[in-house]
Amino acid sequence: MGTSKSKRHRSALVTVAGRRFTCLVCGQREFTSREILLNTPGLELFDLAWANRSSLGVICMACGYVHEFVGKAVEFWTVSGGYPATAT
Numbered sequence: 001m002g003t004s005k006s007k008r009h010r011s012a013l014v015t016v017a018g019r020r021f022t023c024l025v026c027g028q029r030e031f032t033s034r035e036i037l038l039n040t041p042g043l044e045l046f047d048l049a050w051a052n053r054s055s056l057g058v059i060c061m062a063c064g065y066v067h068e069f070v071g072k073a074v075e076f077w078t079v080s081g082g083y084p085a086t087a088t
């Protein structure tokens, strides 16, 4: 009961590298997100030091599947505002 403090984490639309992103499992388009820390000391061996040892988990609101991204290609958009006109 009471007011929810989780409204900042409600669902959002996602684009990846400018393309509309839908869940790989269920095809739904609303996601929440969380940062995933990578605790692998040997990352530099794979030339992934640029990833700053964290990745972004984009979590499907419908089925819970976590799509994990490294880098800055993922962008979030409000459901009410919709995708940007440039998204394909």
Ligand SMILES: [Zn+2]
Pocket (backbone or CB within 6 Å): 023, 024, 025, 026, 027, 028, 060, 061, 062, 063, 064, 065
């Ligand atoms: Zn899904």
